[in-house]
Amino acid sequence: MHIFYTPDITQNTYTLNEEESKHCVRVLRLTIGSIINLVDGKGSFYTAEITADNPKKVSLSVLKVETEFHKRNHYLHVAVAPTKNIDRIEWFLEKATELGIDEVTPIITDRSERRVVKEDRLNKVITAAVKQSIKAYHPKLNDAIAFDDFLKEPFDGDQLIAHCIDNGEKRFISELVAPHQKYLILIGPEGDFTPDEVNLALNKGFKALTLGDNRLRTETAALSVCFEINYLNR
Structure with a gap:
């Protein structure tokens, strides 16, 4: 499971910053069609598909969102x-x-x-x-x-x-x-x-x-x- 931290995600599409894009393409060797996960730090867990695999700007399409993911009771x-x-x-x-x-x-x-x-x-x-x-x-x-x-x-x-x-x-x-x-x-x-x-x-x-x-x-x-x-x- 590949997880990226995306605190500013608000839409059904998202673009990773250059550092994360480079890691995604050059290190993890992910390509168009690969499925990754995103977390926004506010409780939402996203499943997304790579739609463009430029090492400077990876584009994503959100497939699923889970809110209050593993929310704690304290x-x-x-x-x-x-x-x-x-x-x-x-x-x-x-x-x-x-x-x-x-x-x-x-x-x-x-x-x-x-x-x-x-x-x-x-x-x-x-x-x-x-x-x-x-x-x-x-x-x-x-x-x-x-x-x-x-x-x-x-x-x-x-x-x-x-x-x-x-x-x-x-x-x-x-x-x-x-x-x-x-x-x-x-x-x-x-x-x-x-x-x-x-x-x-x-x-x-x-x-x-x-x-x-x-x-x-x-x-x-x-x-x-x-x-x-x-x-x-x-």
Whole structure:
């Protein structure tokens, strides 16, 4: 199955951009009459036929459209402190997209090792994972934002913060939330959130979350909550 990401598709005909056209003709060796699939990132899954196989401009005719393709019964937003090694956050985005995630926000905390994030590069990782895992919904990647400012933004759903500070009771995801809801989960940097940051989140209504006794890297912790939420909503 050959899948192309076409976020601007609106008609029954479509033309791939030059990069995708070259990949289609030169790499995949597809020709007129070949059947491919398209996803728009908004939930629609298309089956299309190649009607012109120019390596600079492949033309398509849409044969079938499936809307709300594999629509999920919940909404997961993970706000995570970017890792110093960008490869590790790219790994998280790839695997989280495969497992299922709806929105990601890089948050800059007091102990953040990385304060600049190139969203274009990270979006390419997400797009590749969308195609590889046959997803019709493209996770939203927000601009990096300071932790304090992020907490000021409204969110209608369950709000959790994972941290390692021993300042009160922390509970597991399955004890804190119910299936089929909206979830916002905060994951801190390698040095964890500061006590002030944790208290600020708790005062904003966030619930304290534990991920168990194991010491996890930032990207592992972020991925583990994706797995747990998806398992809860299986």
